[in-house]
Amino acid sequence: MKSVIRTGKTVDEAVSQALEVLNTTKEKAKIEILEEPKSGLFGFIGSKDAVVRVSIPEEKSEVSEIIEEVFSNGTKEKAKEISEPVAEKVQEVEEKTEEFHQEKIEKVASESDEEIAVNLLNDILSGMDIKADLDVVKTESGIEIEIKNADDRDIGIIIGRRGETLDAIQYLVNLAQNKSVEEYTRVVIDINSYRKKREESLIRLAQKTAERAKRYKRNMRLEPMNPYERRIIHSALQKVNGVSTMSEGEEPYRRVIIKFNRK
Known part of the structure; x- marks a missing residue:
């Protein structure tokens, strides 16, 4: 059996998360409610999420299903004669496949x-x-x-x-x-060294623009930047007197505003 445990505000929410992970439906799964949700005092103090375990049976390989079907027929002895060499071959292939998978696992695990x-x-x-x-x-x-x-x-x-x-x-x-x-x-x-040069350039831009904001006593808007570059601007002006910074807009057009602090 393959199973996962998930939590949620409600049982249905926890079950839905588990079904999504297992890529299956309610009809094909076994659902166990490990803990019922509790609302707690005033709806949040001491509240607890629901905890569920959702399980599905491991899928049989196509070869295994064929062999099982053969053995279930009335001519069991005849089927056994035919299927035993096949089963041995299947076993051999499975062993080699397992060895190959293990080699891959060990190789990945050994990688730094x-x-x-x-x-x-x-x-x-x-x-x-x-x-x-x-x-x-x-x-x-x-x-x-x-x-x-x-x-x-x-x-x-x-x-x-x-x-x-x-x-x-x-x-x-x-x-x-x-x-x-x-x-x-x-x-x-x-x-x-592009990032280092870009960082130095952004720090100079931040300082220069902050001086302009104080000289003209108005806010200055910089060009849109990614989060990494915006953090450089915020950090560079964090301790500069007379100005403060904020970001506005939506990605990828989000930009830094250097605000003049009026006394």
Whole structure:
């Protein structure tokens, strides 16, 4: 039996979540209510979510179903003569398949965090028909990968408009890196120190725009930026007297407003 345990504000909500995970329907599943939901005092103090266990039987392989059907026929002895060699062959194939799966599992398990990220990044660059070297450094905060020795044209392609392509590559690597692990590992991907240069440029922009806001005594709106770049602006002006910052708008057009603080 394959089963999952899920919680929800109601039993139906918890069951729906479990059915979605198992990719099945109520009719095909066995549902056990482990804990009924409780509203608690005033509707929230001491309240408890519903807890359910939803199970489904493991699907039999097509070969197993055929063999079972053969054995269930009236001519059991004759069927046994025919099916025994087949069953032996099936057993042999299953054993080899299990060995292969185990090798794959051990290989993935033996890969370090750096190898997982590097292998995926190499695949992405290969898919973009880009040749480059990768310099990998493991830090306390995660993994830093510097893309080096790429052609000038390829550097522009990897970075993209305002770093959008580089951010997309980094997002994909982080997504795959942390898909099946308990502890999150942040992967930062850079090329020719683009992020460091961009950060320095944004800090200068923030300081210059803050001075303009104070000189003209009005708010200043910056161009739309991604969350990473907006954080740099907010951080750069956090302790600057006379101005404050806020973000407005919806992604991908969200921007930072540098506000003049009137006394």
